[in-house]
Amino acid sequence: MRARNLAVVLATIHRSGPHTRAALAERTGLTKTTVSSLVSDLLEAGVVTESGAVRGGERGRPGVAVSLSGHRVAALGLEINIDYLAACVVDLTRAVRLRRTRPADNRNSDPARILSGVRNLVKEITAEAEADGLRVIGAALAVPGTVEGGVVRSAPHLGWRDVRVADLVDLPFTIDNEANLAALGELWFGSRETDFLYVSGEIGIGAGVVVEGTVFRGTFGLAGELGHVVVVPDGPTCRCGGRGCLEVYAGQDALLGELASVGELVGRLESGDPRALEACERAGHALGVALTSAVHLLDPGRIVLGGIFAPLYRWLEGPVSEGLGARLGQMRGTPPALVVSATGADAAVLGAAGSIIQQIIAEPAQLLGL
Template sequence: MRARNLAVVLGTIHRSGPHTRAALAERTGLTKTTVSSLVSDLLEAGVVTESGTVRAGERGRPGVALSLSGHRVATLGLEINIDYLAACVVDLTRTVRLRRTRPADNRNSDPAEILRRLRDLVKETTAEAEESGLRVIGAALAVPGTVAGGVLRNAPHLGWRDVRVADLADLPVAIDNEANLAALGELWFGSRATDFLYVSGEIGVGAGLVVGGELFRGTFGLAGELGHVVVVPDGPACRCGGRGCLEVYAGQDALLGDLGSVAELAARLESGDRRALEAAERAGHALGVALTSAVQLLDPGRIVLGGVFGPLFPWLEGPVGDGLATRLRQLRGTPPPLVVSGIGADAAVLGAAGLVIQQIIAEPARVLGL
């Protein structure tokens, strides 16, 4: 019962605080004595803070306001991408306290070696956070592949199968698909919309569907493999064994061709380079076809383009939007708004850190050992 009540009080502060103890008692239905005891534990754990006085509403007497604290407890978001490793420390107010990125070529790599480098990054980042007075109490890792039961089942571009990362560091580590966590990052740190389809453009193309502020994972947690929606039935072969998949036309490799980076492609597009414009047009057309099917099936409130699609949005918006409008006009009139991610390349690593914050809010007794 105490664990449940801690979650109720902390959740109320999180959703609608700051609140006085009297206001918390009124909102939660708990007694003032119970609330005071629980608040003392949360203050001691460093997850809430007292921040001045407000009118409590009881005969006009002022009370001390309680809000989430960003001074002592933090979480760690991690990402293994094809060409980098990333870490991000976020406090409970969802303020980013530090970011670290390490360029790397992780294609067809040795899991043990990459995880060793990631462990080093974790140690370095947590040590720096601790120097500033923060205690990192949990981490989550975004990976470009399918995840089940805490195991990375298949990440074709990394060349990994059935890799367990639970022993990554001396703190709890959750693991999830990059597109899922990027969608949650957009939910918690970006546009804050509660109904949208997030499309992550990387080497592959993934998607995360958020409905009513919750991520839809599917029966086996594998929802969102947009990159393997067929857009041209007799198109080029895809690594999945099919032909004409979206990834073949709109994945990062397809967009870049022989160019070295997305920044170089964007510069070519800015200059009006014909080959670059044709690649963007081809990718935008394919995205429009795939997203038409997604809209017809899922009816999202909006479509958010992230990952490499973010910096390329000015050149993708036209062909994607035109394709959606043309195909959906008779069915629904106006397609859902097409927007660019508000947090860019940090979406997945922020979503990973945010996932641990949500766990703290939902189960403070278990996560914090109260």
Template structure:
């Protein structure tokens, strides 16, 4: 019962705080004595702080405000991507305290080598966090592949199958698909919308559906494989074994061609390079075709383009919208709003850290060993 009450009080502070202890008692239905005892535990755990004087004390007297603390407890988000490793540390107020990225060529690399490099990045980032007075109490890792039971089942672009990721950190650890965590990153750190389809452009193309503030994962956690929606039935072979998949037209490799980076592609687009413009326009039309099917099936009110699609948004938006308007037709009405991600390339690693923060809010008793 005490563990449940701790969660109720912390969730109330997180959702609508700061509050005085008297206001917390009123909002939670708990007694003032119980709330005071619970707040004392949360103060000891370092997840809340008291500061300032606000109205809401007994008999109209000013009370002390209880709010989330960003000074002691933090979460770590990690990401393995095709061409980089990333880590970030986020405190309980969802303020990013540290960001670290290491360029790397991870295609068809031995898992042991990549995980060893990531472990070094974790140690380095953890040490920096500790020097700033933060205790990292959990971590989550975003990976470009399917995840089941804590095992990375398949990551074709890495060349990995059935890789168990362990030993990276000495704190509670979670593993999830990059697009899923990117959608959660957009939810918690982006525009603030609670209903949207997030489209993650990377080497592959993934998607995450957020409905009323929750991520829809599907029966087996595999929802969102937008990159393997067929957009041209007799198109080129795809590494998934199919043909004409969206990834072959709008994935990073298809967009870049002989170029070495998205930054270089953007520079070519800004200079009016016709080849670059043609590649992005083709990707936009293919993406619009795939999203038409997604709209018919899922009926999202908003589509968010993230990952590499974010810096390319001003060139992608028109061909994507053109396909949606043409293919949805008058019966569907106005197409969903098409917007650019507010988190850009950091969406997945932020979502990974945010996942741990949500778990702390939901189960603060774990910090107290209850």
């Protein structure tokens, strides 16, 4: 019962902002004595703080506001991508305290080597966090593949199959698909809309379906494999074994061609390079075809383009919007809003850290040892 009440009080503060102890008692239905005891536990654990005077004390007198604390407890987000490793430390107020990115060539990689690099990154960034007075409570890892029970079942671009990473760090630890965590990153750190389709453009193309603030995963956790929606039935062979998949036309490799980076592609686009413009036109057209199917199936009110699609958005927006409008036709009045991600390349690593923050809020007793 005490664990449940701790969660109720912390969730109330998280959801609706600072409150006096008296106001918390009124909002939660708990007695003032119980709330006072619970707040004392949360203060000791470092997840809340008391400061300032606000109206809401007994008989109208100013009371002390209880709010989330960003000074002692934090979460660690990690990401293994095709060409980098990333980590960030986020405190309970969702402020990003530390962020690190390491370039790396992770294609068809040795899992042991990559995981060793992640461990080194974890040691470095957690040491910095501790030096700043932060206690890292847990960690989550985003990977570009399908995940089941701490095992990366398939990550084709990494060249991984059935790789266990559950013992990666000496912290409470979870692992999830990159696109799902990126969608949650957008939810918690970006637009904060509660219903949308998030499209993650990388070498592969994934999608996260957010419904009422929750990611829809499907029966086997494989929902959102947008990159393998067929856009040209007799098109080139895809890595998955199919033909004409979206990834073949709009994935990072297709967009870059011989170019070395997305930054170089943006430079070419800004200078009006015909080949770069043609690549984005072709990718946008294919993306519009795939998203038309997604709209018919899911009926999202908003589509968010993230990953490498974020810096390329101004060149993709036109062909994607035109493709959606032309194909949806009379079956749907106004196409869903098409917007650029507010979190950009950081979406997945932020979503990973945010998922731990959510766990702390939901189960403070278990995660904080209260």
